[in-house]
Amino acid sequence: MELTWGLMIVIYLFTAGLSAGAMITSNLAFLYGGQEFERVSRWGAYLSPFPISLGLGLLVLDLGSPFNFYQLFLTLELSSPMSYGSWIILFFTLLSFGYLYLWLPQAYQKVGQTLQLERWKKRLAMLMPFLSIAVASYTGLLLNAAVRPIWDAPLLPILFLISALSTGVAAVIMISNLSPWKRARHKELHVLTKADAGLIILECLIILIMIVMGRSSSASESMAFSSLLVGNYVWVFWLLIVGLGLIIPLFMELMELKGKIPVKWVWPVTISSSFLVLFGGFFVRYVITYAGQTNSWF
Amino acid sequence: MTVRMGFVIITSRCIDCDACMVACRSENDVPLGHTRNWVKSSGVQGQFPRVSEMFQPGNCMHCDNPPCVSVCPTGASQKRSDGIVIVEDKKCIGCKYCLTACPYDARFSNSETGKADKCTLCLHRLEQGLEPACVQTCLGKSRQAGDLNDPSSVVSRLIAQYPTRILLKEVGTGPNIYYIDEAVPDIPDGK
């Protein structure tokens, strides 16, 4: 079939995951890291609302009847991931802005009393991980429900969730490293990098399992997966995702963790590896979205 | 018994003239660049001079379990009680989710309305007691439509008489176009 969902949707899937990942990073850092991880929590909170807002904007633009989009919120169709997903994302986005507000320097907090706000911050930080997981895995369920080869892979929500966390962590690493103000410290970064490396390894495993399952499934499914391995998407898959998006950043992160990177190289390597993780995460969404559509049942 | 509208398509009677496609475009104001129905060709199979070619007309299968309906976030895509799958334009936001969900690629995004668009089984014609446009015009009587639950309908009689197949059975959509590949010398009378 011709391409129904294009780049706009890929960006949407990517940004939703990125926001959710950044949110969880912030929440966990805040809940379990305390003062030590304050910078990471803050950057996660600052970052989280924006990618998903951009994604939502593009999503509405991609609609055939954009002015009709309110119809989404006149109903809840439980059989449609897009329906419940829209509600989840609506809440997530609104709350993420609230969460951002709670992390603003006091001077900017015009409403509310400091103590109360701190209490809300904690409550939100405990609630948001659940919403974030819902947002991140919903993007997988969205594709799952449109029963197409690749899209119907049962592990897709997990893959998107892990990839979301990985890109969220990477985004926080990157932004807190780039910022001259409240730049993250070595210890924080070390933990984040460790987490990210773990997530990448997990992601590789999931992709491997998905491929093995797909290849041993029906002929249509098998064909679709071989379009990644040897077909139309061979370059995107092996070079952009596996090579640049997974193996190289993993290698860089492992080297970093082992302290094998000379000090003057640490900063550029950190920036590069986190950028590559984002890059890879984008192309994971891209390849799944596209390959799922260019392959169909036969 | 409830009504279950669907098609029987006799591929052996199709000559790939595409009259059904043009008639549908005319009847339903389908914009250029899109079509609600189609005739697919197997392409020339085999090796010269032992070759064959088969033509397979199709359109929305008005499935029993239509994935396009279940994924619709606004309830615009609906399965009517008579089995016909339709889009209620007013509710459609044009998210194209249903397009991706249809394993038969039977839907398109109408560039003029921005809505999901598809075969309606010519509902407006059925209401006037007419056959769908594609069925009405078919030179080979290859396309037949009617109530699959009514044993006295043409479609039921054909299904009773000849072996049939459905497309993508394994996807579980329960499509309501039944294909007959055998030669059918006489189209039975019926409703």
Next chain:
Amino acid sequence: MSKVYTWDQLFSRRQFIKGSVAAGVLGTAAGIGLFRPESNLGQGKSDQAAVKGTKLVTTICEQCVWRCGVIARVEDGVVKMLEGNPDHPNNLGKLCPRGNAGIETLYSPDRIKFPLIRAGARGSGLWRRASWDEALSYTAEQMKKIKDKYGAKAMMFNSTDNLSQPFFEILLKAYGTPNYGTQRSLCFNSMTTGFLYTYGTPQPGTDFSKCKYMIFTGRNLAEGISNSETQEMIEMVARGVKVVVLDPRFSKTASKATEWLPVRPGTDSAFFLAMINVIIKEKLYNEAFVNQYTQGFEDLVTEVKDYTPEWAEKKCEIPATAIRRIALDFAEAAPAAIAHPNWRTSNFVNSFQTERAIAVLNALMGNWAQPGGLIPDQELSTLKLGVLSHPAFPIAQGIRLDGVPWQYPMVPLAYGVIQTMRDNILTGKPYEAKGWLISRQNPVLSIPERQKTINALMKLDFVAVIDIQASDTAYYADVILPESYYLERFDGLIPIKNKIFIRQPVVEPLYDTKSSLMIYKELADKLGLGEFLPFKDEKDLLSQQLKPFAVDLEELQRVGHYEMEDFQEDHSKDFEFQTSSGKIEISSGIMAQMGKKAVPTWNEPPRPEKDQYYLLTGKTAQHTQMFTQNNRWLLEVFPENRAWLHTSVAAKIGVKMNDNVVLESEVGKVSVKAYVTEGIRPDCIFMVGGFGHVSKGLKAAYGLGASDSALHKTITDPISGGSALSETFVTVSKA
């Protein structure tokens, strides 16, 4: 000085609106999408359009020449849907894709909306708008000038098969020219002459309903759709009747057949001669029939003695065993068996012999006037319309430019040889042609060697074209007289057996156009020949045609047809053959008279040299000849023609599906996309005709595909006058 327009300006939306003030304005749907007007259509002029609500109007289709019955649904003055008329025998309620697409052309932005007079060099595409009075006066003036200076013979009249053709013929006879060109020699001359000189009738019918064995050799009913006959073919296939298709290409008809025989082009007659050989040798022919109704059987026996299946296999590359088997089975099924007369089997010089062999094969088996066989001419069983009374025609002075009969003594006068007419415009022999009036014909794309036809048009003093769209020929005209579309006009009535059908306006003309009936009539008036077309308007004419019948025009318009009850089919002359001997001529009297071999015989056709291929041409179900390619609904289902190449040929020149290839013949060169397939002989290249338009006035079709007429050589069968299109050989290379 009035404004000069280019094609682009003429068909721009602004000009479109300006130009159609009288007829109203199209709706908002410019650009892509449907060009259906909103309900404001026709304000001012048309009462019909102002009417709200839905009405059904019965009329006759003109998307090809088959004349199917149509019921048009008009909603608020806009044609919404065309459906087949179940009462019409030509289509039994069904329409083909072309018939379904009529509405698109009606509302096409490329319609010619008012008379045009050329305002720049010929073919420059510069035009000015003219009133009907001016355009007709100008045309008549030029025609008179030519007649006065060079005689009526210097003016040529051309038209193709259509319902108003009889009135065009009256106009040309009244004018007094001997030069009349039709499409026939490009189409079926070998079939019609072959059968005429055998049975005395050019086109016998075929009874598919009872037929048990059918052989097609150039009748591709799945792609050259003749609606009712195509339906009969499908039913025949569904009944499990044995259908054998001889075609170098795996056509869609072949895909439905029980047997496809990829015959070497030009050698079909070897196949049929061998069948005759087997049937005679095995004494399988219908002896009683042969004795009673035929003549020349003994000569045939001598002639086919050596045409054994083994001999034929070497010629036509169909296995001898298959030929023998088919001959036996065919004889077994006779007389409910038909070797179909076919249609455009005229693609070799020897095709006349092929058709004669087919005609004779049917005669040997007595497949005549029997259930499942050939059907004698039905003219006796067809109602006769009232005729116009007019003065005697002047006697046409001078010999014909198309060489009939002085160069082609055996070509029936009515058929003509249009390609020779074109050649003689260029040579100026036997005399110079000066003017050309062309109604609904597009010689630029139909006659071989397109460039020559364009050169011929450029050479003339005056060219006038009557058409609905700017055809390639109209592009080179001096005057374009825009005809109303078939959904907007009346035409002559059409009797089919005991019924009379009518084409009538479904909506009033959208633009400043006229029916061809009125164009011919008013042109005749301006030429001072009005008395030859003595009618006031279309309705007056049709009423005169209806005079012999107990029905008035209003009733006919309302019902859509008239049926004469208690009508007896007359079969008394079924076995009276209009040949010189009064019998079926296995040995043709006229051939003998001309000093030629009188029984069907083998003539070796030319073969391509190494690295050359036969160029085959044919039809597609989605377009009609060269005049529907601009219909965008049809372009949706058949967007352009491609060159069919066998897989091995494609591999040899390194071409994949849809790559561009260059085809080159002795006379031309085109570039076209490749369609790579196992469904064609490796020594052939096939392309659908009618694409490769040169007129920029056909905005949707311009530049799509390539024209076979740019490649075809002009080769004429001296007996039938048929154009031997497939004797053109081409080379192919990667573009």
